[in-house]
Amino acid sequence: xxxxxxxxxxxxxxxxxxxxxxxxxxxxxxxxxxxxxxxxxxxxxxxxxxxxxxxxxxxxxxxxxxxxxxxxxxxxxxxxxxxxxxxxxxxxxxxxxxxxxxxxxxxxxxxxxxxxxxxxxxxxxxxxxxxxxxxxxxxxxxxxxxxxxxxxxxxxxxxxxxxxxxxxxxxxxxxxxxxxxxxxxxxxxxxxxxxxxxxxxxxxxxxxxxxxxxxxxxxxxxxxxxxxxxxxxxxxxxxxxxxxxxxxxxxxxxxxxxxxxxxxxxxxxxxxxxxxxxxxxxxxxxxxxxxxxxxxxxxxxxxxxxxxxxxxxxxxxxxxxxxxxxxxxxxxxxxxxxxxxxxxxxxxxxx
Amino acid sequence: xxxxxxxxxxxxxxxxxxxxxxxxxxxxxxxxxxxxxxxxxxxxxxxxxxxxxxxxxxxxxxxxxxxxxxxxxxxxxxxxxxxxxxxxxxxxxxxxxxxxxxxxxxxxxxxxxxxxxxxxxxxxxxxxxxxxxxxxxxxxxxxxxxxxxxxxxxxxxxxxxxxxxxxxxxxxxxxxxxxxxxxxxxxxxxxxxxxxxxxxxxxxxxxxxxxxxxxxxxxxxxxxxxxxxxxxxxxxxxxxxxxxxxxxxxxxxxxxxxxxxxxxxxxxxxxxxxxxxxxxxxxxxxxxxxxxxxxxxxxxxxxxxxxxxxxxxxxxxxxxxx
Numbered sequence: 001x002x003x004x005x006x007x008x009x010x011x012x013x014x015x016x017x018x019x020x021x022x023x024x025x026x027x028x029x030x031x032x033x034x035x036x037x038x039x040x041x042x043x044x045x046x047x048x049x050x051x052x053x054x055x056x057x058x059x060x061x062x063x064x065x066x067x068x069x070x071x072x073x074x075x076x077x078x079x080x081x082x083x084x085x086x087x088x089x090x091x092x093x094x095x096x097x098x099x100x101x102x103x104x105x106x107x108x109x110x111x112x113x114x115x116x117x118x119x120x121x122x123x124x125x126x127x128x129x130x131x132x133x134x135x136x137x138x139x140x141x142x143x144x145x146x147x148x149x150x151x152x153x154x155x156x157x158x159x160x161x162x163x164x165x166x167x168x169x170x171x172x173x174x175x176x177x178x179x180x181x182x183x184x185x186x187x188x189x190x191x192x193x194x195x196x197x198x199x200x201x202x203x204x205x206x207x208x209x210x211x212x213x214x215x216x217x218x219x220x221x222x223x224x225x226x227x228x229x230x231x232x233x234x235x236x237x238x239x240x241x242x243x244x245x246x247x248x249x250x251x252x253x254x255x256x257x258x259x260x261x262x263x264x265x266x267x268x269x270x271x272x273x274x275x276x277x278x279x280x281x282x283x284x285x286x287x288x289x290x291x292x293x294x295x296x297x298x299x300x301x302x303x304x305x306x307x308x309x310x311x312x313x314x315x316x317x318x319x320x321x322x323x324x325x326x327x328x329x330x331x332x333x334x335x336x337x338x339x340x341x342x343x344x345x346x347x348x349x350x351x
Numbered sequence: 352x353x354x355x356x357x358x359x360x361x362x363x364x365x366x367x368x369x370x371x372x373x374x375x376x377x378x379x380x381x382x383x384x385x386x387x388x389x390x391x392x393x394x395x396x397x398x399x400x401x402x403x404x405x406x407x408x409x410x411x412x413x414x415x416x417x418x419x420x421x422x423x424x425x426x427x428x429x430x431x432x433x434x435x436x437x438x439x440x441x442x443x444x445x446x447x448x449x450x451x452x453x454x455x456x457x458x459x460x461x462x463x464x465x466x467x468x469x470x471x472x473x474x475x476x477x478x479x480x481x482x483x484x485x486x487x488x489x490x491x492x493x494x495x496x497x498x499x500x501x502x503x504x505x506x507x508x509x510x511x512x513x514x515x516x517x518x519x520x521x522x523x524x525x526x527x528x529x530x531x532x533x534x535x536x537x538x539x540x541x542x543x544x545x546x547x548x549x550x551x552x553x554x555x556x557x558x559x560x561x562x563x564x565x566x567x568x569x570x571x572x573x574x575x576x577x578x579x580x581x582x583x584x585x586x587x588x589x590x591x592x593x594x595x596x597x598x599x600x601x602x603x604x605x606x607x608x609x610x611x612x613x614x615x616x617x618x619x620x621x622x623x624x625x626x627x628x629x630x631x632x633x634x635x636x637x638x639x640x641x642x643x644x645x646x647x648x649x650x651x652x653x654x655x656x657x658x659x660x661x662x663x664x665x666x667x668x669x670x671x672x673x
Contacts, residue, residue, distance in 0.1 A: 052565040271402020
């Protein structure tokens with residue numbers, strides 16, 4: 001809880017104090033400052049230790065890796081700023097990909113139609129998560145854990161029922177596939193390097209979310225709801241709408257990544273995605289979002305995903321023993337969070 | 352009138368008694384029918400993580416055999432060894448006639464299977480545990496010798512002028528996947544393992560792509576599952592590497608990739624046969640006292656699928672039987 005005190009007891013901040021704070025101090029109070037420091041440290045680390053890491057191709061792979069984490073992590077970060085979190089996001093990605101593939105194939109529709117119907121389904125999942133939360137007042141941990149299990153079962157059961165196997169049929173020859181692939185999973189030549197379409201979309205989404213958080217009333221609402229729900233309600237913030245909207249935001253991002261998954265591989269296996277929900281949460285946390293809500297940023301989630309992408313790929317570029325892969329990853333992430341925490345506390349102290 | 356009705360009633364009663372008494376409790380076609388199907392309940396307990404197309408084929412084979420033999424097949428699965436052992440115990444408790452199990456974590460599951468055998472329930476091991484199954488009193492084994500399969504793949508790589516081979520492990524700590532890569536290493540020196548997260552296909556593609564960029568001297572990439580193979584072909588295309596992709600296991604997409612040359616060959620352990628034979632052999636054991644393999648494992652692979660035989664096999668992959 002960052003600001004638990006109701007507005008009335010907060011002494012009015014004198015204007016001059018804000019002026020007195022230096023530019024550096026203000027920068028240090030930003031949520032993503034710790035992640036920036038960690039990202040630079042990890043980049044330098046692998047730049048020195050792993051020669052292949054220095055190439056543009058490597059950067060392209062790292063960015064791609066970061067984008068497939070970062071897209072959903074962005075939705076998750078906004079949700080966490082709003083004080084909730086979502087364990088169903090990993091399997092929701094698979095659910096969105098499966099429904100899109102099956103609707104297109106079984107009904108012989110243009111794949112764009114399948115993707116659109118799948119979007120409606122994904123948003124409905126997000127809505128149900130949020131609606132259940134505001135109606136039952138149960139912790140989001142329990143609600144979304146239930147959704148996680150339900151989706152896991154439904155993904156498997158429905159796929160088996162519809163296709164007779166546990167993977168969807170290949171849709172690569174269907175109408176609209178080429179354009180959908182270009183849109184969701186194509187290559188973008190930038191001259192000096194080629195990046196995946198998902199990277200471009202990721203950056204666009206981060207920009208939109210940053211604008212939403214920092215420049216709109218909705219952004220203020222999100223921070224208020226995550227900081228203190230009751231005082232937010234007292235000053236007229238539509239808490240229920242904000243929370244449901246945030247869950248639908250996660251669902252939207254999950255849908256997008258699901259479409260990337262589908263159009264990149266043309267088929268989807270029903271068991272995918274389990275475990276990824278934690279990676280999204282880790283990326284949001286490394287990027288400065290607080291587990292307790294009310295603090296964080298969109299750019300921070302992007303940095304968190306970038307750190308994750310650099311670490312996973314960097315270990316490979318460095319050519320380290322693969323048996324230790326997960327251990328390296330864990331240590332790297334812990335260090336990132338510690339650096340993050342250190343910078344954040346020293347920033348608050350200076351305030 | 353009355354006597355006629357009485358006579359009729361007596362006749363009906365007598366006929367019913369006669370009909371009932373006529374059912375011999377021993378032998379005959381009725382009993383044979385029962386003995387050869389209806390009465391057998393077979394439990395199949397695997398370490399499948401839900402939603403894997405490989406296990407779907409195993410199950411399809413088992414179900415096909417169960418239908419043909421009129422067996423009541425009870426399939427259950429849990430990737431956790433301890434939980435899988437509990438499922439075996441459940442099968443013992445519900446007094447099934449036979450159990451078919453995978454021994455991926457033999458130390459945990461094996462003792463439970465041994466209890467089944469001691470309780471007089473014949474057991475068959477399949478897919479994994481080729482080294483360990485005799486330790487638990489299990490009579491039969493159907494599966495691929497993973498080390499042998501790896502060695503055969505490695506030999507073909509070396510014959511094809513292999514330099515440096517990358518062996519991609521998509522499940523951390525899996526004994527059978529490690530055995531495959533160890534087999535590849537034994538006959539194709541210069542093999543290096545790479546760990547990827549099999550539950551996240553874009554991550555698999557990114558990691559393999561990163562490795563191919565890091566080490567341009569890689570000439571062959573060996574993947575150990577069909578979806579991973581497709582991610583590897585994408586990674587190869589994107590990194591501009593010239594490495595040949597080789598895979599274990601098949602599905603319709605891998606078959607198509609073998610057909611158009613994106614995948615050099617597939618080492619198929621024929622999961623459909625593993626499921627089918629486990630049920631079939633238990634049925635033979637129960638109904639006819641047979642034991643297949645004479646105490647030795649019966650190998651269902653490695654069966655190589657390449658450009659020479661893909662035309663014939665592709666159609667079966669579409670049916671989910673290969």
